[in-house]
Amino acid sequence: AQSVAQPEDQVNVAEGNPLTVKCTYSVSGNPYLFWYVQYPNRGLQFLLKYITGDNLVKGSYGFEAEFNKSQTSFHLKKPSALVSDSALYFCAVRDGGNFNKFYFGSGTKLNVKP
Amino acid sequence: DAGVIQSPRHEVTEMGQEVTLRCKPISGHNSLFWYRQTMMRGLELLIYFNNNVPIDDSGMPEDRFSAKMPNASFSTLKIQPSEPRDSAVYFCASDLPGNTIYFGEGSWLTVV
Numbered sequence: 001a002q003s004v005a006q007p008e009d010q011v012n013v014a015e016g017n018p019l020t021v022k023c024t025y026s027v028s029g030n031p032y033l034f035w036y037v038q039y040p041n042r043g044l045q046f047l048l049k050y051i052t053g054d055n056l057v058k059g060s061y062g063f064e065a066e067f068n069k070s071q072t073s074f075h076l077k078k079p080s081a082l083v084s085d086s087a088l089y090f091c092a093v094r095d096g097g098n099f100n101k102f103y104f105g106s107g108t109k110l111n112v113k114p
Numbered sequence: 115d116a117g118v119i120q121s122p123r124h125e126v127t128e129m130g131q132e133v134t135l136r137c138k139p140i141s142g143h144n145s146l147f148w149y150r151q152t153m154m155r156g157l158e159l160l161i162y163f164n165n166n167v168p169i170d171d172s173g174m175p176e177d178r179f180s181a182k183m184p185n186a187s188f189s190t191l192k193i194q195p196s197e198p199r200d201s202a203v204y205f206c207a208s209d210l211p212g213n214t215i216y217f218g219e220g221s222w223l224t225v226v
Binding site for chain 1: 118147156157159170205207214215216217218219220222
């Protein structure tokens with residue numbers, strides 16, 4: 001069965017430090033992987049995606065994510081966190097066999113402290 | 115592009131009343147999704163349409179919930195009668211299959 005796991009409910013990091021938000025997935029075919037961010041009282045905003053090609057994907061606001069096929073992971077990273085990055089982050093996977101199915105993780109709350 | 119447009123943004127209604135949420139997808143997108151977000155259950159897919167046809171409504175919680183897509187630029191999610199446990203944020207999203215889903219800003223529903 002297709003699924004996405006975000007093992008951490010919350011990640012705390014100091015401003016200026018690197019951050020990582022973890023995501024692992026399970027799909028039957030080739031994965032289409034996505035990261036979304038949700039700020040308070042807002043909808044989910046697309047950050048970046050991996051379809052094929054380079055395992056390191058760059059996205060909005062300086063975020064990047066690394067696709068690791070052997071570990072079935074797609075961790076979100078940023079070299080230097082900002083207080084304004086504090087938000088809820090969702091990993092998602094699209095079923096390659098059924099593009100209309102989109103599976104979201106449970107979300108990780110990122111807290112960046114000054 | 116204006117993005118996915120949802121209305122109303124906020125609604126407070128009394129238990130037993132009918133609630134209608136509206137969505138205008140991004141022009142050219144032929145798939146439309148309705149999601150519900152709560153603290154307890156996170157993000158849940160309620161139903162999705164492809165080319166205006168409901169494909170999977172297995173996430174619709176009960177018969178009180180119904181969704182329609184009469185044309186490519188409009189969809190509604192209706193709750194009748196509403197109950198306090200329906201209080202949540204309801205998101206509409208659209209895309210081209212195989213591509214990126216884009217979300218609206220949500221409809222914040224409170225049933226008292």
